[in-house]
Amino acid sequence: MEKGKRHISLKDLAQELGVSISTVSRALNNHPDISPNVTRKVQKLAAEMNYSPNPLAMGLLKQATRMIGVIVPDLVTHFYSSIISGIEHIAEEKGYYILIASSNESLKKEIKAVENLMKTRVEGLIVCLSQETKTYEHFDRLINNHIPLVFFDRVCRIDKVPSVVVDNVDAAQKITSHFCKNGFQRIAYIAGPDHLNISQQRTQGYLSGLKKCGLEFRSELLVKCNMSTLDATKVTAALLELSIRPDAIFGINDTVAFAAMKEIKRRGLRIPEDVALVGFTDEFHSTVVDPALTSITHPTFEIGQEAARLFFSRIENPDAEPIQKVLKTKLVIRKSSVR
Amino acid sequence: MEKGKRHISLKDLAQELGVSISTVSRALNNHPDISPNVTRKVQKLAAEMNYSPNPLAMGLLKQATRMIGVIVPDLVTHFYSSIISGIEHIAEEKGYYILIASSNESLKKEIKAVENLMKTRVEGLIVCLSQETKTYEHFDRLINNHIPLVFFDRVCRIDKVPSVVVDNVDAAQKITSHFCKNGFQRIAYIAGPDHLNISQQRTQGYLSGLKKCGLEFRSELLVKCNMSTLDATKVTAALLELSIRPDAIFGINDTVAFAAMKEIKRRGLRIPEDVALVGFTDEFHSTVVDPALTSITHPTFEIGQEAARLFFSRIENPDAEPIQKVLKTKLVIRKSSVR
């Protein structure tokens, strides 16, 4: 079989049967106008020749590609791949495909990804902002043209764009309370960049958690990092070198917590005896490190599913008020934070 | 802006400028027939109105969608997501997008994925077989029609289909030799299902490694599992309960090795003093477990890149002899296997 004839079309069927293309089309769609006789013949041949409608032609006609663009900071973190899994799950049910692009945490690549995906005529976008993203003009065209758009986890423009997030304030409070209940007094928090909603909210939860436990806030125990392993190691070192060092640390995510764990161990300190540790996101390997890491589980698969559901409600009704879906997290207590 | 007019077309430009559609098309493609004057005007307006050609129309015309279907056993394992990253990297350079489907290690879902992706008119497929896949008829249509197809890691039909794999025999030999050099005598191997090329090859490397070191093969030390955590735990337990237990174990992949690690620890045995342990695949968390896990690093990103490259050479020349690309692995020695 030569190139360019890999798929058969209505035309092929029509020729074979000696009827017109429109008859074939109608027969396949069970249009009542077509005689049962012809309908049967057409459907039989179509099945035999393994016909399937050309989505390009349909797309052109209906102006709908049945594709969703998904932009994530990276593809390799379990958190994102699991969310993508959730999105895919719902998309598949609806007969949609997803086109994935990763921003690599770069604003520039994110902008490019938005452009490219729009060029491919996806019907809309589901996005988790890159770490660098502080300006949002690249989403204006979508918003103004009412093209479905959904943010998750790292979000913006929540007045205009539906989003799904976890209750970060609550989660950070849970951690702080947990430390407090277990007798820790000097609780440190390694935060992320200020412009990220997740970082802000977790900080807020940390602060209100302290207050609730009657602990005083000490500014030297609240430090920031850019969420890289390297930077996290550095700020952990700084924490451990304080004249009075913290007896408990929680990191904005597990990557940060793992880095902290290594640094703590490297200095010959014991977890949780000398310093307790809690992470955030509950990556798979939390259970496999020693000691097992207490962490906040994210309902990643559900986040993906919810995002996809919001997306489809957007497809159906592009002008409804955008809503924000807040999912609850769970604190999973393991050895790293209990003595 | 109302629905259905989100993108502007050649027609819009033509109308605006009072020329024909074909003139606009040619002007945008810098066709010499069009006067510089008109060309300039057209290109200016196109830029202003932010025109981009409709890929659906192009696809219809050229019978090319610039999309690649990718099927992986799952999306959430680092191994696969990293390979996907590699594929995406090359695809992006070529202006291609990838459509991802996961088989969830199920043959049925894999067959469905092949069907669905073909229906969406991807130009070809890059596939890692599911664990269940022992029959390959679902690829026949692609092979017979010369539709580009590339396998990686878990492969079949290598006489017909280009593939990229790692040198599993060599890798397993490296592990066995490493154990031997460190004085371990009773080396056990937890294999996977027989029909997987990777499992077979690693077994072969294990055997030849033993021979090279002058160690005798003992059938009770070669066990199989279905690569799930549960099953791996079970067979590890069996190994540890042998009248003379192994002093070293290597698992077919890191998931298996982690399961083994937990079981060994649970029984109060020390690693590597009582039992040494080596994994395969070098997932990220190898470094974070305690003791850090010796493992074979896979050049995952390169595997993805190579697979994509093979794919594109297939696009250009669908009838060339299929080649198999074999990539080398590296043994990364950590604490779990050295005493």
Next chain:
DNA sequence: AACCTTTGCGCAAACCTTTGCACTATTTTA
């Protein structure tokens, strides 16, 4: 002055599908 070449552009087909409308037989109704 009569013819040929070049320049610059438009027409229409092709890719594939759906669907409103028109058309031809056949059957029903008055």
Next chain:
DNA sequence: TAAAATAGTGCAAAGGTTTGCGCAAAGGTT
């Protein structure tokens, strides 16, 4: 028996793009 209704099909347009071919006007050659 003539008129009207019905059943079963085909035509053509639309959606966006490229491209072979045709065509007109302008310029150049004897």
